[in-house]
Amino acid sequence: MSMAAHMVTSSDFYMGDPYSQANFPNTGFLYVRSSRRAVGAMAAWRAARSSYPGKHEQQVMNEIRRGELVARRGVRIQFLDTAHVAGFCSNTRDFATLYTMHANCCVGLGAKLHDLRNLLEEWRVYRRMPDEERRRRGPVRWKVPGICIH
Incomplete structure (x- = not known):
């Protein structure tokens, strides 16, 4: 985390610049540094939920982050x-x-657990490979398709 950031979040899609508002946040992984701005941002986020009925917290964050949080409150994400x-x-x-x-990008706990278990098994196979084989093979990616991975 940068000392300049008030909030750090994971991304569904990352555009190459860690501070660009063009990135797509995923608040499933969120770190908030204790500060007046961050506390105000969290309060605004919570209050905004009533303005967006039927939307979950990440959708509300997407609605308010550029205006309410970044432009109005000066929060650096x-x-x-x-x-x-x-x-x-x-x-x-x-x-x-x-x-x-x-x-992320997956609906339902069963589907998430299914694909995470498959990914964990692939990770275990990858970790058992000798370093020389890993270097020789190049990038090792997880298999497609899964229930979530498509």
């Missing part, structure tokens, strides 16, 4: 690179750069 904090929205990530996985 940092988006995590999907090369390291990946998800099911994008299935082209290399296991060598992956730190954690998020079961």
Whole structure:
């Protein structure tokens, strides 16, 4: 996390700049640094839910982040690179750069668990490979299709 960020969130889609509002946030992984701006942003986010009936918290964040949070409150949001904090929205990530996985872009706990279990097994196979074989094979990506991964 950058010292300049008030909030850090994972991304469904990452556009290359950690501070660009063109990134698509996924609030399933969210870090908020304690500060007046961040506390105000969290209160505004919560209050905004009543203005967007039927939308869940991530959809509300998408509605208010550019205006209410960034422009009006001066909150600096940092988006995590999907090369390291990946998800099911994008299935082209290399296991060598992956730190954690998020079961985003997937509906239902059963579907998420199914694909995460498959991914974990692939990760175990990858980790058992000798380093020389990993280098020789190049990027190792998870298999497609799954229930969520498509």
